[in-house]
Amino acid sequence: MDNIETEKIHWAQVVSDRWNLSGQYKILNSEFDFNFELIQSNGSKFIVKIMRLDCEKSFLDAQVSILEFLKKDESALPIPKIIKSVSGNSYELAADLNNDERIIWVLEKIEGIMLSNVSPISKNLMLDLGKKVASLDLASKKFTADIDPPSNKWDLTKPLWIRDNIPEILDPELELIINEILDDFLNISDRLNHLPHYWIHNDLNDQNLLVGFLSNGQAFLSGILDFGDLSKSPTICNVAICSAYLLILPGIGLNLQLEFLRGYHSINPISEEELDILFTLIITRLAVSYVNSSIMAKDKPDDPYVIISQRDSKNFLWHMVKGKNFFTARFRNICDLPPVKGGSEVIEYLNQGKVGFHPIIRQPLKDAKIISLDLESIIPIDPHSITQSEAINLTGRSELESQRSINLGKYLEPRLIYTAKDFRLGAGKNSDRRTIHLGIDVFAPLGTEIFTPLEGEVIHSEFCDKPLDYGGFVVIEHRTPNGISFFSLFGHLDPKSLRFKVGERLGKGDLIGKIGSESVNGGWEPHLHLQLALGLGQENNWPGVCNPDDIKFWSQYCPNPATLLGINPGAITFRKIDKNHLIQNRIKSFSGNLKLSYKDPILIMRGFKNYLFDESGRCYLDFYNNVPHVGHSHPRIADLVNKQLRLINSNTRYLHPSQKKLSEKLLSKFPSSFEVVFFVNSGSEANELALRLAKTYTGNKDFVTFDHGYHGNTNAAIEVSPYKFKKPNGIGKQDWVHVIDCPNEFRDVDPRYQITKILNDIQAQGRSLGGFISETFPSVAGQIIPQPGILQHIYDEVKVAGGVCIADEVQTGLGRLGGYYFGFEQQKILPDIVVLGKPIGNGHPIGAVVTTQEIAKAFNNGIEFFSTFGGSDLSCLIANEVLEIVDDEMLGENAKQMGSFLEKGLVALKLGSSLIGDVRGMGLFWGVEIIRNFETKEPGTSEANYICNRLRDKRILVGLEGPYENILKIRPPLSLIHDDVKIFLSAFADVLKESYLRDGT
């Protein structure tokens, strides 16, 4: 038996004697102590801690004292509960195997995984962390017991010990940075010492924070561990320590750390005094931590890991130190203060109307036209790539007009015109991108002179010559009468016209420079970009456009410059569409069963090919919508609509060449037995009509259909849609409807035997068959491709029994399947009636029924068939154009190629994942079945829901389908490209590795 085993047996006996607890013991990793997990037969779990030999009792007394106090005061705090021994003690002394005395204590185990191992770290989790740390601090403030834990090197009020150890660092540049940090600390130490001191946790690092998951995958902070570094310090030190570790943890960064701060501030408000010193405390903690690890690494000078981490730490600390003011501005903003001290005074000063600004340009601006460059302005046509001609004609004015009139562009407007790489924060088209305009544009003639509205000093002057950049750019620092500085930014000037150098002073009304031409202004239509800023740019960077996620900060850091121009700030500010108003309207004026997708619904303002753009210009990859068959907003269709609506849009009671055009084009795609078309408004109406045709033709009503099928929302369509009528509160099955299982290769379902029985039953009851209706590839049932021969068998039997076969090709038709134009071709069957919908109008409402002369003749029984909008001139032209585009752009071929690339990737993911049970599909019609167990094939409903929502977070849209909603439905527009498939596959692979799917379910 090895030593550890003997130890385990020994301590198990001690715990059994002293605590009366027994069960399975598992050894846990620990640097100095012996830690075990004890699992009782009833499932209760405990942590048994045997302290290191030299552990002082005062160390334990202090922890026990505060833990017991906090648990009593605030039982909801996620901190460990101490289990008393049989004698009522919080810890016991017991001899180890060498007969040395050890302290031993037992804690209730908190379930969760370490924050450092969690992926992704979400905003919600950070918010929760902030709130819980704040609650801990609030409770700690009430803890006044006289404890005396041993002092420790992590006390953030006493970091100066690292000065003596700086030589350990071996890097002179880093030494300088650390000295700078300590000097900064000395500047704030008095203010720090004047803040009230409490016993605080003092080591809120990612190893001491545990994360749990709710059943929907939402992460929450489940545990705050290890009170061994308690220190009497101001609570802001806890905030700083936690922030420091968050900022260095991969995958977090400033935006998530800010969520932590927001959560904290909402429970335990952080004062301005505390915010003043927060940054210095964070950076000091990082410096202490860095020096400490350098001391520890001294023994391994050649360890490459240590060398790499020195270089990384240097860069990181350098960026942090340089960003002090900027970080502080962000901290202040998240805690509801103006981003810089005196910020409100600047705004008041500028808005009081007494300042008397010198006009920035000579021409009056009061009546200048305000233009829109927002998401409804259709500029640029390709939202990922503005063309040169679009960029030089943003206002859409003629040459003459632009000489005569001034146009103004809005503040805080979301725009898709910023398509250069520098505006992107990631590589994919769906990655974060800066879209929100932080200034006002003044579109004035080339060469227009620009004057400074107030006196000031040039602090930055540069020629930013990259495409779509600022061109000639100047920043001037001004001061309020009380000496508070603020900045005005002038972009798109002619660099040769810039009159002043950095450091030079300008008087009010001095000429700064002139509006530049497209060759020197970044390639734009001549205009001035005017912006205000309350603080300095981040490391010499002065963004004129921000990421929509950061708008709260940037709109305060760069307030509306309208007053400098003497124009009305309200009129020049973009009025954002309020998503919540739209949601409220849904609730108030629409029926509750009109569902929205996703926990956080999406407001979509633009589409282009396979991309969707929300109200702020965030791009989503559309892997879900099959209606925009040839891609969203296809220009050929848009142009056609524009033209036709100016000509005529009438109905089928009159002749129009469009009817001939579409019918011929459509029939050319069918086998020769199909000769007649009917045009209607939707897939539902088409199925409704198809059922009428079949019933009239056969004179019979009884219909057979697949389980879980869906054919539309009209009465008859619902009656043949088990997906709807079987739901709780559904209308139930009508006696003329007969349901057979939906084929399913993955679950071994073959309904062939059922059709024979049902047809016999119908006959035995003296009834006759109307027909069989199904989707050729059942989609709602879970993106199913029926096993070869099943549909053939059913069709044969139905036809022998005198029934008509209706193929609902709403989801599968028109080239989606790659090698096949329709699903029935792949299944080698010949339907009597085919129903088309959704994709045929690319978003315009049109459906079609295609059938044989024989069936159409029987239907022509003297009663007129008329659908007012079905077959309108415009609808016919649009549908014809869709079919033409599928041919011209070889979209069927593209579906085949992209489909096979997608398939390879999905199959590879399946091999590496225990969650993917099945990957099935063809062309661009795919289903990925998520399961919990390969043996039982238990559906992974919550897992699939989690994946779908996480992909949405990553801005990729897929759907959920199947009786258990556990099948990811992938059905993009056929214009899909290779790059986007790659992004999707990699995002999907990342989601599959996330903690909730690995450890949380």
Ligand SMILES: Cc1ncc(COP(=O)(O)O)c(C=O)c1O
């Ligand atoms: C297979 C199938 N048939 C018919 C319909 C009904 O089409 P619509 O909603 O256009 O009426 C749908 C809609 O989802 C469908 O998926």
